[in-house]
Amino acid sequence: MQKTNSILDNLTFECKHEVRPSIDKEVHSLYDYALYHDLHNMWRGKKGDEVWQNMAVYYRIAAYNGDYQANLRLQWLLETKRVVVKKPQTEVYHLNKELEKTLPATAMYKLYYHLDSNYGVKTTSGGKFAYLRKAADMGSREAQFAVGEILERIDDKATFAFRTALVEQFLSCASQQGMGEASKSLGIGFELDKRYQEAIQVYHQGVKAGNKLSALTLADGFRITNSKQLDYLGGYVDLERSTRYQMIYDYLSTYYFLKITVPDLDEIVPLPPAKLPPWDGKIAFQRWFEGPSPQKPSDELMQKLAEKAGLDWQTGLPMKK
Template sequence: MKALLNALHIAAAALLLLVTPAHAGALTSLGNKLTTAMSDLPRYEKLPLFDPHRKDFTCVYEAQQVPPLDPQAEMWFQQALAMDDPNVPIDRIDYAKMYQLYLQAADRNHWKAMLNLASLILSKRPGVPEQDPEAAIQWVEKAIKLGIPDAYDRMGVYHLNRLVKGGDATSAYALFQRAADMGSPAAMAFLGDKLSGTYDDPRGEFWGNLPIASKMLECALAQGYGPAADKLSYIYRGTTSESKSRALHVLHEGVKLGCAECADNLSTEFNGFGLTRGENLVGHIDKARAQRYSKIGDVLKLYGGRLKLPNLDKVLPLPPAPLPKWDGNVQTLINGAKAVTPTPKAQQGAALQGREFIPLGHAVSPLEQSTIAVAGNQIVPRDGYWLALYGPASAAKTQLIPARRNTPERYQVGERFEASSLDWLAADHVQWHYLGEAYALPPQRDDFLRHMINTGFLREVPEPASPVLCNGRQRCPQTGIWEGRVASDHPMAVLYNRWDRQAFVEKDHAFPHPGGQFIDIATGDLQWTYLGSPNGDTGMPGILNILL
């Protein structure tokens, strides 16, 4: 027996020896597969190394690269964004609901929602149901798969902060470079700042490549990215009156785009910083302007670039324009400077009743999509809306004639269709075409305008009595707020036709040139629409009141 046990032990040992190499091979194979699978993840995409001494940079606009957004997803995104209200204490914000809204939008491929969802996951805010960093990384990866430039920038941040395993500055800067080349304004602003040195830092913190830095920052600013203006002003400021004026104007433009740092810098300049050394951008002290920039900057800090003030010149124009009188309330400055809109059209109530009633914000499918038609003497076969028509059976749907009031009517299974309103038309000659149940319409433009008014990003103004339109080459015929647009089929329409593309323009002055915002559009391609809201007369020559 002992011999048998020894034999079995030896056999088992031999079996283990035989199995071990095979098992080791399987582990090696599995390890290789896992390594390959990990390297295939977007977070580990192989990219060219960052080149701080590159000789060229082509400005690409993110808005022209990203997929269109689903309207309902955009509304959910805006609703979630509005919940992050700086005026509401953190412990009173429903982060669980915010997460859910972002999630709904992200599930419809809303890339901004994906990135905000990732930030919310990492924020550790109370009530956020998902707090695993891996989930945040995966949402950014999903956006990368959609080809979103800003997603590459975000992944670069994750590499730089080593949130991604194996990430470091080398991989991060490669991602930033890819993001900038694809059109990410955030990546352009970051790299533009890093390349704006006058020499290469031995520690690799910055590099001297001003031509490329300028191009990147100007491209970011053209896309409405306010922080780029602050960085660009340091490149522009120089020592000549022309360079200082250029820096001053770019900072002012940055404030319009929501840049708090720009407002703070202008407050410092108007308070006389560097005046005795000849470094001041203004050349004199202006305490009144300094105060207004300071107050505006304090508000902009709360919104992180979300609050836009395109009509800043209504409340705080650059010199030599005189300052309008101000009541001292900072909200007057903000409301006067923010974008405006005429009162959105109220949704029409459902005027039809009975079977013809369709709920507000709903519609039924058009006749062309109907695939079911039954004679009027039959029992209703399906719940939903039906349209009564008549005509030859061979006639196209568009050639059929209304047999009742030419409006869809809702019936339930088992009911009988109503008789034709034409006494001579027999029921069996009426064709009832099925249009389906009423469905909710996606949010419309006026829905978004109402939302932005309610959340304080737009100010409502009365619609002008009669429309006033001007070509961009003309002089302004009337002081007030104007909205600029290019034709919808213009190649730059998606970039230029933003909700905040407005300006407060004085009568007989030129309309803003797109080149001042680094956008290559001929002035003749622009159409400006008057929205009103001029300032009020004080009775003193040249002095006006800020009038909302």
């Protein structure tokens, strides 16, 4: 036990946010076009179908021109076998090496994620947690959340108070960076401690990040007055706020598979005491998703960007030498 306490006593964390660089608009137009068709294929699409195979080309060219959003989305499509290639592990490995140039902390987290999946990286038994901690220290929100969850699950009463404070640091840092799951977990802790104002603020942040349970908690919290009920958040009643959070929850819950975020939340339901502005009942993502497809990038643009990255413009893969 003394050894365990000593390890924990030396465990400190300094919150660092990963800098997300701006993405060239011309490059990002490839991502926008591909994402629209990719997401519209999510419900009925078949793995390896024409839509995903074609959209992979746009994602590849954008990714190798510095678009980290395209890179991450393509990695996910390859990992879930929606985009089918002969050697997905090899392509994901090279994409992650490219990701290191723009989001090194996230790339480090992805290495941790891939260690058990035969994706080109290996370590000794238990060594993967060194990757996770390094990613957290570098600023990966996913890693910060994961470390916080691991610390929270440790069954050790002697270090409970210390770990609780440390968990809050990790989750707060991840929440501030838009990690919805971290916001939800942090909010639950604040609720239990009766820190209701902090809970409301962090759940609101969770809704921005697309966490549906944060939206449901706020929908309940702004109508519940009984302190013994679940999701009581101080008894401040505002039925219109409750309704708006409920509508957002309903949309996030129905279309959970689209990985939606709500960056326009403050324009819909700002935190009190701000007054509620007029609202047409739709979030910005919904308008985009229900609207027309972004303009298809021209062949000339595809060729220009592919040549710049040394890729075949029709496949997005490296030119054969």
